[in-house]
Amino acid sequence: MKYFTEHASVDTVNERMNIPADDRVAVVMSSLVRHVHEFVKDVNLTEAEWDLAIDFLTRTGQISGPERQEFILLSDALGVSMLVDAINHRRPENATDSTVFGPFHVENAPIREMGENISLDGKGEACLFVGRVTGTDRTPIEGACVDVWSDNEDGYYDVQQPDIQPRWNNRGRFVTGADGRYTFRGIKPTSYPIPDDGPVGQMLTRLGRHPYRPAHMHFLVSADGYERLVTHTFVDGDEYLESDAVFGVKESLVATYEKRGPDADTMWISEYDFALVQEPGEV
Secondary structure, X not given: OOOOOXXXXXXXXXXXXXXXXXXXXXXXXXXXXXXXXXXXXXXXXXXXXXXXXXXXXXXXXXXXXXXXXXXXXXXXXXOHHHHHXXXXXXXXXXXXXXXXXXXXXXXXXXXXXXXXXXXXOOOOOEEEEEEEEEEOOOOEOOOOEEEEEOOOOOOOOHHHOOOOOOOOOOEEEEEXXXXXXXXXXXXXXXXXXXXXXXXXXXXXXXXXXXXXXXXXXXXXXXXXXXXXXXXXEEEOOOOOHHHOOOOOOOHHHEEOEEEEOOHHHOEEEEEOOEEEOEXXXXX
16 A cells, blocks of 8 residues: 555546446546646646646536536536537538537427427527438438527527527427428528636636627437438538637538628528438348
């Protein structure tokens, strides 16, 4: 048995684990101990700084609850959520990229008819969303469910304003036909800040970072025999594309938004196709 020393701190802690070295818990925890100890040594962490870190984590837990998860927000703001997503969703080059899920998805949104309007509050710039759901070989997928949701003109999701916005505002599910096409009406999304009135917001301020996300439409696309795709399409030209507070933007997900039509009926149009990856074993 080793006594604790600064030099041997990692080995001393990890050797106390009484589980097989190839157990996943041992693999994860021994690596965590190694990296945390190396970090403390690298920056020569002071006692005051460690106390501040403990206080920060305590307040992060205290502000979390059923309606708000500050730890997920912290993970997002440090780019960890996107890294975990990237590692777990490596895709072929011709497949649509994934990005973070976000905290505002609601299960069982209404299934709507193709072309239906999901904007129920009458606010915002009208936008038509169109495209196809295909496999990576560009074969159309029939029966794919395209689950969509976005903020309203003021930058809030309906669940953030249950007494202001209609239920299911800017949400809906659409099922593709034989041509794999989807189409629905909504609004051109707007950029908005992540909640910044808690510890994570204070951290961003201290780091000289803003809390804004670029405007985007959420998509959850699923079909039998294919891997589920969680992604966004981002509004081209948005000022926050290269500084997204949660690092969710990938260049391939920046979609074109164009205005079309005569003056009386002019609306934005965004066309984007989604290519899904077949599940292992599917032909």
